[in-house]
Amino acid sequence: MSDPADRGDVSPEAIREFRELVASLPADDDAEAWAAREAVARAAAAADVRRSLEQRGRLLVEKGFPLAALDDALSPELDMACPPLARVARWNPGEHPLLALAGSTGIGKTVAAAWWALHCRVPGMRFVRATTFARLRGRAHQELLDAGALVLDDLGEEPLDRAGIVLANLGELVDVFYQARKPLLVTSNLRDVDFAERYGERIASRWRQRGRWAEFGGAPSRRPPPTERQRSLV
Numbered sequence: 001m002s003d004p005a006d007r008g009d010v011s012p013e014a015i016r017e018f019r020e021l022v023a024s025l026p027a028d029d030d031a032e033a034w035a036a037r038e039a040v041a042r043a044a045a046a047a048d049v050r051r052s053l054e055q056r057g058r059l060l061v062e063k064g065f066p067l068a069a070l071d072d073a074l075s076p077e078l079d080m081a082c083p084p085l086a087r088v089a090r091w092n093p094g095e096h097p098l099l100a101l102a103g104s105t106g107i108g109k110t111v112a113a114a115w116w117a118l119h120c121r122v123p124g125m126r127f128v129r130a131t132t133f134a135r136l137r138g139r140a141h142q143e144l145l146d147a148g149a150l151v152l153d154d155l156g157e158e159p160l161d162r163a164g165i166v167l168a169n170l171g172e173l174v175d176v177f178y179q180a181r182k183p184l185l186v187t188s189n190l191r192d193v194d195f196a197e198r199y200g201e202r203i204a205s206r207w208r209q210r211g212r213w214a215e216f217g218g219a220p221s222r223r224p225p226p227t228e229r230q231r232s233l234v
């Protein structure tokens with residue numbers, strides 16, 4: 001930039017404006033430009049991550065995951081300190097392939113399960129409600145046994161039949177996931193003592209050997225569900 005005062009043909013006003021402009025420039029405008037470029041790169045990376053999570057979310061809808069829980073898990077207002085979510089975020093299925101998130105309705109168990117499925121990247125992820133699982137037979141049942149990882153939602157809500165078929169099917173599911181060390185994430189309203197009583201010592205002892213039963217007390221989350229505008233998967 002040449003100073004107009006060096007040329008004889010400009011007004012004092014123009015000279016003053018020019019000097020103000022020079023004074024207003026940052027001391028090191030290279031550093032500022034670098035910071036701006038870095039901010040742009042960071043935003044682009046965050047947008048990439050978001051796009052890939054949304055893409056996985058759409059796939060998970062096809063694998064049985066509830067859209068509302070996925071949307072909550074993708075919401076910018078998601079609270080990572082919510083206890084079931086904080087617990088599943090530090091789950092290591094390699095060490096304990098069976099994990100139960102237990103506690104009353106509305107504490108964030110299903111949202112935590114959806115968040116886990118979005119982030120864990122295990123292939124062959126499936127979701128099934130326990131009430132549906134209890135009715136499945138044949139191929140549909142086998143497909144769940146063959147899943148790479150499974151979320152079994154609301155265990156304990158399914159009716160148990162007199163012949164014990166549902167219990168046998170659940171026992172088989174736990175055995176298959178336990179033996180293959182495949183992640184099985186259960187949500188339930190049951191306390192661990194009720195779990196052992198309802199499903200019997202064999203299933204309960206499998207769970208104790210390779211699993212964790214995480215129980216949460218406390219009031220349900222008071223956060224209102226996200227508005228339509230915030231939803232990203234529809």
Ligand SMILES: Nc1ncnc2c1ncn2[C@@H]1O[C@H](COP(=O)(O)OP(=O)(O)O)[C@@H](O)[C@H]1O
Nearest residue numbers: 078079082105106107108109110111221223225
């Ligand atoms: N981590 C979280 N952060 C913010 N809000 C949450 C979170 N988890 C759940 N919620 C809110 O609580 C509601 C109930 O969560 P949900 O997972 O369905 O509970 P549960 O499966 O324990 O009955 C959700 O609809 C959502 O609005």
Ligand SMILES: [Mg+2]
Nearest residue numbers: 109110153187
């Ligand atoms: Mg739920």
